[in-house]
Amino acid sequence: MFKIDPRIPEDGDSIFSVSQWLPTPLEKTFEFFSDARNLEQITPPFLSFRIVTPTPIEMRPGALIDYQLKLRGFPIQWRTEITEWEPQKGFTDVQLKGPYRKWVHRHDFREENGGTRVEDTIHYRVPGGPIINSLIVRPDLDKVFGYRQQMISQLLVAPQDELSS
Secondary structure (H helix, E strand, O other), X not given: OOOOOOOOOOOOOEEEEEEEEEOOOHHHHHHHHHOOOHHHHOXXXXXXXXXXXXXXXXXXXXXXXEEEEEEOOEEEEEXXXXXXXXXXXXXXXXXXXXXXXXXXXXXXXXXXXXXXXEEEEEEEEOOOHHHHHHHHHHHHHHHHHHHHHHHHHHHHOOOHHHHOO
C-alpha cells in the first residue's frame, strides 16, 4: 500500500517551526524528550495541561498518549500517536483526536557545536482556516513554544555552581 508522508505539507497546511541550541549532549537532551512526563513541565500553565495515560509511557511507534488541557478556557481531550521513533535522531507525533484538523509534529535532534540542536516542525490545520490561524492559533503557538524553550533551558542546563557540587 502507498503511504503518504504526513510531514510533507499538503494544500491548506500551515507550518510552524522553531529551533533551539542547548549546551547539553545529544544523549542527555534526547533522554529528556523521551520521557513523556516532561511535557507537563514544559507546557505553559495557562493550558492546564496534564497527561492522562498512565506513566511511564514506552516511547515507540504506535504509542498512544492521552492529554487533557484547556484551550481558551474550554476543556479539550487530545490523543497523539508516536508514528516515528528514531533514538538520538527524532520522533513524530500525530494528533488522532484534538482541536486541530491536522497536527503532525516532528522533533529532530542533532549534535552541533558541542551541544544539541532541537528542531520542532509542525504541519497543522485549524477549523476556521487562515484567519483563525493568524489571529488566534499562530500567536498561541508562539507563546507555547516560547515558554517551552525557556523551560527546556532551565531544566536541562544546570547552573555552573550545581555542576561543581
